[in-house]
Amino acid sequence: MQPFEPSGPSSRSRPSQELHRPPITSGWPHRHQERQPYTEACPSTMDHPSRHPAMPRYYHSRHRQQQQLRNSPLVIERSRFRRNLHYRTSFSDRLSDMDHKDVFAALQMVCSDVILALNGSRSSSSNADASDRLLGVMRQIQEHGRAVEPLITGFTAVYHHFDLDAQTPGNGYRTLVKVVHSCIVYILQKARYIASNCSGAFFRMDHNASEMEAYCSALCQLRALLYLAKIILNDNPQGQLYSQEEGGLSERFVQEYISMHKACFYGRCLGFQFSPSLRPFLQTVVISMVSFGENYKKQQTGLGIAALSFFTSGKYVVDPELRGTEFERITQNLDMQFWKTFWNITETELLSSLTRIASTVVQVNIILTIPPVSLSLPLASDSSLSVSVNPPVAHWGPGPVKVRLISHTLRQGQDSAELMALSRPEGPQLSMPGGFSRQTASLSPCLLIHFHGGGFVAQTSKSHENYLKSWSKDMNVPILSVDYSLAPEAPFPRALEECFYAYCWALKNCHLLGSTAERVCLVGDSAGGNLCITVSMRAMSHGVRIPDGIVAAYPATLLTTDASPSRLLTLIDPLLPLSVLYKCIDAYAGTSCQTVQPAQQFDTLAALGQDTVKLLSNFAQGATNWFQTLLDSKAAAASSSSATSSNGPSPPKSPSVEKPPKSPSVEKSQEVQEYPENFEPLRSRCLVDIRTPCTPIMKNPFVSPLLAPDSLLKGLPPVHIVASALDALLDDSVMFAKKLRNMNQPVTLTVVEDLPHGFLSLFQLSKETQEASDICRHDEYHVDNQVIYPTNIWQHRILTDVKVAQLWAQLDVNTEKTTN
Numbered sequence: 001m002q003p004f005e006p007s008g009p010s011s012r013s014r015p016s017q018e019l020h021r022p023p024i025t026s027g028w029p030h031r032h033q034e035r036q037p038y039t040e041a042c043p044s045t046m047d048h049p050s051r052h053p054a055m056p057r058y059y060h061s062r063h064r065q066q067q068q069l070r071n072s073p074l075v076i077e078r079s080r081f082r083r084n085l086h087y088r089t090s091f092s093d094r095l096s097d098m099d100h101k102d103v104f105a106a107l108q109m110v111c112s113d114v115i116l117a118l119n120g121s122r123s124s125s126s127n128a129d130a131s132d133r134l135l136g137v138m139r140q141i142q143e144h145g146r147a148v149e150p151l152i153t154g155f156t157a158v159y160h161h162f163d164l165d166a167q168t169p170g171n172g173y174r175t176l177v178k179v180v181h182s183c184i185v186y187i188l189q190k191a192r193y194i195a196s197n198c199s200g201a202f203f204r205m206d207h208n209a210s211e212m213e214a215y216c217s218a219l220c221q222l223r224a225l226l227y228l229a230k231i232i233l234n235d236n237p238q239g240q241l242y243s244q245e246e247g248g249l250s251e252r253f254v255q256e257y258i259s260m261h262k263a264c265f266y267g268r269c270l271g272f273q274f275s276p277s278l279r280p281f282l283q284t285v286v287i288s289m290v291s292f293g294e295n296y297k298k299q300q301t302g303l304g305i306a307a308l309s310f311f312t313s314g315k316y317v318v319d320p321e322l323r324g325t326e327f328e329r330i331t332q333n334l335d336m337q338f339w340k341t342f343w344n345i346t347e348t349e350l351l352s353s354l355t356r357i358a359s360t361v362v363q364v365n366i367i368l369t370i371p372p373v374s375l376s377l378p379l380a381s382d383s384s385l386s387v388s389v390n391p392p393v394a395h396w397g398p399g400p401v402k403v404r405l406i407s408h409t410l411r412q413g414q415d416s417a418e419l420m421a422l423s424r425p426e427g428p429q430l431s432m433p434g435g436f437s438r439q440t441a442s443l444s445p446c447l448l449i450h451f452h453g454g455g456f457v458a459q460t461s462k463s464h465e466n467y468l469k470s471w472s473k474d475m476n477v478p479i480l481s482v483d484y485s486l487a488p489e490a491p492f493p494r495a496l497e498e499c500f501y502a503y504c505w506a507l508k509n510c511h512l513l514g515s516t517a518e519r520v521c522l523v524g525d526s527a528g529g530n531l532c533i534t535v536s537m538r539a540m541s542h543g544v545r546i547p548d549g550i551v552a553a554y555p556a557t558l559l560t561t562d563a564s565p566s567r568l569l570t571l572i573d574p575l576l577p578l579s580v581l582y583k584c585i586d587a588y589a590g591t592s593c594q595t596v597q598p599a600q601q602f603d604t605l606a607a608l609g610q611d612t613v614k615l616l617s618n619f620a621q622g623a624t625n626w627f628q629t630l631l632d633s634k635a636a637a638a639s640s641s642s643a644t645s646s647n648g649p650s651p652p653k654s655p656s657v658e659k660p661p662k663s664p665s666v667e668k669s670q671e672v673q674e675y676p677e678n679f680e681p682l683r684s685r686c687l688v689d690i691r692t693p694c695t696p697i698m699k700n701p702f703v704s705p706l707l708a709p710d711s712l713l714k715g716l717p718p719v720h721i722v723a724s725a726l727d728a729l730l731d732d733s734v735m736f737a738k739k740l741r742n743m744n745q746p747v748t749l750t751v752v753e754d755l756p757h758g759f760l761s762l763f764q765l766s767k768e769t770q771e772a773s774d775i776c777r778h779d780e781y782h783v784d785n786q787v788i789y790p791t792n793i794w795q796h797r798i799l800t801d802v803k804v805a806q807l808w809a810q811l812d813v814n815t816e817k818t819t820n
Contacts, residue, residue, distance in 0.1 A: 100156060100181070104149040107184055110191040111142045114198070121199040130205040134194070137212045141187060144219045147679065151226040152177055158233070162241055164737050170723065170751035172241060172565025172731045176229055179273045179569070179726070180222050186272055187215050214268035214320070217682055221260060221571065224681035228253060229565045239738075241731040242562045253563040254692050257571060257578050258332075261682035265572040267324030273572070273726055275754040277766035282756070286327055286574050287316045289342060293330040296338050331577040332688045336457060336488060336587055339580060343458035352462055358764060360469040364407035364414050364478070364514075366423040370505050372398035377504055380545045387543050389504045392497035395490065401498045401505075402483040404461040408473040409441045411514030419512040447515040448472075448780060449506055449547070450481040451499055451535075453526030453758065455584035457487050464525075467763045471777050478514040480506050484531070488587035492703055495588075499531045500538045507545060520547045521783040523776070525760050526729070527584075529555025533705045533719070533736075537712050546717050549783030553722045553760055553776055554729055557706040557736040559585050560698045566730040576728050576757045579690050589703050590693030706736050710743055718746040720779035722772065727757045750775055 115138050118131055159173035160166075190211060197203050231252075236243055243250060271282040291313040316323040330338075345351065372391035379385040391398045405423075407414060448471070452464045461468070461481035472479050482502045484495040503522070510517035522532040529552030539546045561582065570578035586592045675681070701708030719740060723733035733749060740747040752759070752772045763773035 100152050101149070103181065103184055104145050106188060107145045108142055110188055110195065111138045113195040114138050114191050117195045117198050127205040130209045134205065134209040134212060137209065137216045138191070141212070141216050141219060144216070144223055145184070148180060148219070148223050148226065151230065152180060155229070162239060162734070164734055164741065164749050168749050168751060170725055170730060170749070171734050172568070173229060173233070175566055175569065175725050175730060176225060179572070180226070182273045183215060183219055183222060187212070187219070190215070211268055214264050217261070217264035218269045221264065221681055223679070224260065224675070225568045225571060227675055228256065228568055232563060232565055241735055242558065242564045250561050250563040251692065253568070254561070254690060258688060258690055259683050260571065261684045262571055263321070263324030263328045265324070266327040266574055267320035270574060274756055275766060275768045277768065278756065278762065281762065281765050282574055287313050287323060290316050290323055290326040290330060292342050293326070293334055293338065296334065327574070328684065329686060332579050332690065336583045336592065339583065340458045343454060347460060347462045355466060359466040360408070360473050362406055362408045362469050362472060363410045364405055365465070366405050368403045368405055368419070368422045370401045370403060370422065370502060372400055375504050375508055377508060377544055379543050381543065389501065389542065389544065392494060392501050394494045394497050401502050403502050404465065404481045404483065405478065405513060406465060406468050406472050406481065407478040407514055408469070408476065411441045411478060412443050413512045414478070414514045415440065416512060443511065444477050444515045445518040446477040447506065447510055447513060447517045447520050448477055448479040449503055449520065449522050450479055451484070451522070451524035451528035451531040452481060453524065453528045456495060456527045456588040457584050464761060467760055467773055470773070471780070474777055475780060480513055488592045491587065492589045492697055492700070496531060496534055496538065496702060500535050503535055503539070504544060519783065521549045521551060521780050522547045523551045523780060524555070525553040526556055526758065529553055530557060530705065533557065534702045536716055537702060537705065537708065540715050541712070546715070549717050550719045551722070551776055551779045551783065552719065554724055554727050554757055555721065555733060555736070556729055557732040558704045559589055560704060561585070561692050561694065564731040567728050569726065569728045573728050573756070581728070582690060582693060585698065586691070586693035589697040590695050706732065706739065713740065713745065714743060716740070716745055718783070720782070721747065721749045722776050722779065723749065723751050724755045724757065724759060725751050725753050726755065729757060748779070
């Protein structure tokens, strides 16, 4: 492969308006020139015009007008906006604007400052051991920084070649650079604090040493990921993000994942790459998961385990290292049933009732059971002819399909006897609360059909109804969400057959759903995004009318184990680790889908409802066990030691790069990896064997649409993809959008920043997730209003500096109008 030649600026361009930023503190390199203070002496009599009675009256009048303008609400609001920008663009955002060379220069400088400060305060330090640890860590950070800088320089020079286009920057190489940059930014912030306060009486030397050790370990592991990404870059064809060779690089990555230490990313460094507003949520999820995993094997129901976990979560709050070690053990050792049980906790009646309080109130929220009968639909190419659509039959024969109908307004047909015969009401929404009109609205011309995410193995429409209710209200359309059967009990192609059958049933019975179906949009996230694409492909192959558009959020378009730069993020992602991703792929299209259970066991909502009945008894038992643990301290110590022995000793607290005893997997990885001679990533002391799924089904075009031939993708409706820059499946979206673009298929790609995989389910947690949800809703609005993007115009929306610049410009325009 020929090396790429950099062409033009490779980083994302900044807004046209140059935002004012405060001066940088002395000693810090920055590419922006500092403003010089205004030193021209002014006469004291010029301070205020009132001191010049000889001045013309119009000067006093103009000065009063200027004073009134400064006190106007618009200018006050603009000043407040500027102050907010001042604080937002203080230290961390100034680092974001710095060139990567300046960032690494600052890293070397601040590490030297910390070392000098610590050496100067060593004589008065009462914690010499912690001070020595901190000195060693800062020297190691300097070493990692010097090694990482040329890697970042190389990726920065070429990563723009892998973008969809110049207006849509986003791919796995960019993301790795961004993650490393985020790690260094935190180290710089923490190091500045240490250098300024290490001699203080209240400075916690041991705590700060532990913090820097954790981020030094994270930087060491990120350095290893950059070496792996360099191998992908050199081995892949030009512009290709995935390594699709059999075994080879993908197998080498799996072996590295097994042996590399990962606990540092789930302890003190948890979620450092994501938006700060989401970090408390991620910490809660990880603590809940490790507590849940500790009690998973006990003879309890799902909610009973949750009750027990509540009383064992405290130790994971106060001990981040223990939390990280336990999370690493859980993600690599527990089976698929654990993940299904944990992810479905949110669907219990107790927790779903709590989330329903904050959700949008709708008039219609009912479960429908579609009977398995053959449907007759008009042929798309000739409406005078018809085509027969059979019910889903894979694995256990014909069976019903469950769907959820959500509508903010009661419309014609939604209260008909024909629909009520298929329905099961759920929740208080059917009682039509006050403020709603009891009159029936007319049919909507639009219909949204939604396929939920969950890795094909977990969740139902109940986990996604919060943002679906919001969409139904904002767009004033009915939404039909399909509760397809889940793997591994219902592997491919059962879910696809059920979703396609529900789509055809909705087209035929749209009048019952409150819509004329003049415009139909398919919406899905993650696994649901995959189903949106494959259902449309199946509609084309059957000759049925295709939808008017597809909105896929972070879709999984390649269900294989091929390595890519963004999939390297599974080493550090708390929501989508590699072992969990492989378990989901194996359950849906691999070897774990051989056992098929009877269809009557798939009533997930009924099974979850049984947990609530036993909540009080399980909660009492959990409280008893908790108090017993407090009283018996020796038993607690013994339990801790046994857990350590079962998990293997935790990695040394000092993040020194040492070579552990070679296991077979580590020996294999060392033979093929191209690490420098003086570098070795931290290794896990608890090695397990992750089974890599590999079956021909995984390359089926209806499983992995990225591998579909052009003939199956030609004719797809406009596809609108919304991906996250920090998602392990980002390259799935980028490569699929490129494939459609090369076929002249209408496609748009929006890459949002600082959000994890599954951000739609988190839309109520932060402003960033709400804005990302609005992007999906915006794309659905374009489909519903027949706004089709031309194939030569590709729009990209970024939720960062562009929006700030536009707001700034608007404030400037409004101020000028007020002044005039």
